[in-house]
Amino acid sequence: MFRIEMLPAAHGDCLWIEHGDAAHPRRLLIDGGPSRTYAALRARVLQVPTAERRFDALVITHIDADHIEGVVRLLQDAEALGCTFDRIWFNGRDQLDQVPDPAGQPLGALQGELLGLLIADYERRTGTTVWNVGWPDRLAAIDRADGRLPSVDFGPGGCRLTLLSPDHRRLLALKDTWRRALEEAGIASGDETALRLRLAASPHLRPLGDGLGADGAGPETVEEPPVAAPEAELDDALGGAGEAGSAFGSDASEANGSSIALLLEYPSERPTVRLLLAGDAWASVLEASIGCLSSSAHGERLTLTGFKLPHHGSVRNLTAKLLRAIDSARYLVSTSGAVFGHPNARAIDLVLAEHPGPAAPQLLFNYRRATTTPWAAPERQQAEHFVAIYPPAAAQPTVLAL
DSSP: OEEEEEOOOTTSOOEEEEESOSSSOEEEEEOOOOGGGHHHHHHHHHTSOGGGOEESEEEOOOSOHHHHHHHHHHHHHHHHHTOEESOEEOOOHHHHHHSOOSSOOOOOOHHHHHHHHHHHHHHHHHTOOOBTTTSGGGOOOBOGGGOOOOEEEOOTTSOEEEEEEOBHHHHHHHHHHHHHHHHHHTOOTTOHHHHHHHHHTOGGGOOOOSTTOTTSSOOOOOOOOOOOOGGGOOOOTTSOOOOTTOOTTOOOOHHHHTOOEEEEEESSSSOSEEEEEOTTOOHHHHHHHHTTSHHHHTTOOEEESEEEOGGGTOGGGOOHHHHHTEEESEEEEOOOOTTTOOSOHHHHHHHHHHOOOSSOOEEEESOOSTTTGGGOOHHHHHHHTOEEEOOSSTTOOEEEEO
16 A cells, blocks of 8 residues: 655645555655644644554655744644654754865754754654664765765665755755854854744744644634735745746755655565655756666666656756656646745646656646646646646645555
């Protein structure tokens, strides 16, 4: 059994993955969406029997708010909810300082610092070591000089995860941006007292407590801002402009460049499922890593069961070269279109144009909104030879079961 759920996370990512024994599956969680959609993630946790709320890994791909804020809330709620994590993968200040850097400067950014504080709290509270367990030197990064991609095998009945992003170069590029963001927030790197005060003063990052909620009032209401007009597109959390007229593969956000991207293979022994979970990674980094894999090294496309498009279907994180390196049966698009107006129509058009066929590709959206409905018409699907799949109802996840 294998299933991936794209939880409703507004303009962000929150991927819930189960595999193995259907009665008692193993679980992975990748990202937690923005703070205002945390109620959906918490509700999904509460669907699991209390004794089984254990995750093989919690992966926080990078420090943008639409990926990290829900995890900040979940880690504060973890004890009340009975959640445990064997591994928590996230590159924070200490990990970035491990990357060889001629400047040798320490660094920090507010959201990353807060998350690092909470991971350390989790380790102290549970008496377990979880932070980046499994990766060489506990750093989730690729050393291009080594020529190999690091991977973690979860053992019999589990999956194997191979790191495709980031590499050392992209983590080094994040350092100055991280430092500037922390300076603007008026917080010194590693100042635990100031960080806890900032967390306490951020109501949108509060935990919700046990099954009845912190105040007994039940889950909060999730509201989203309207879709931004193309001429008013906003910047990502740590840089990058609106993409109207942007070139394919032109993402310049250091935060996105540092995103953890993974090739998931299940089962690890003889995989029948192969997913590329790209976070918000740069196309150029993914291209380089795919080129290191055996099939691609021999000029063959990497065969995939599914490809979670990077950066919610942005043109800035896709290229024809990247799409020509893979042969995917499905393309997953995680976004409501809020804030940034993703997915970009040119990006989806490129995906369909570069799909090798002959089977019709599936486009899986986790919202049916103004930015995703252009692909809903059966006439268009028939004419352009694809299938579009949407969640069965509002506020429900899109599920890929294999």
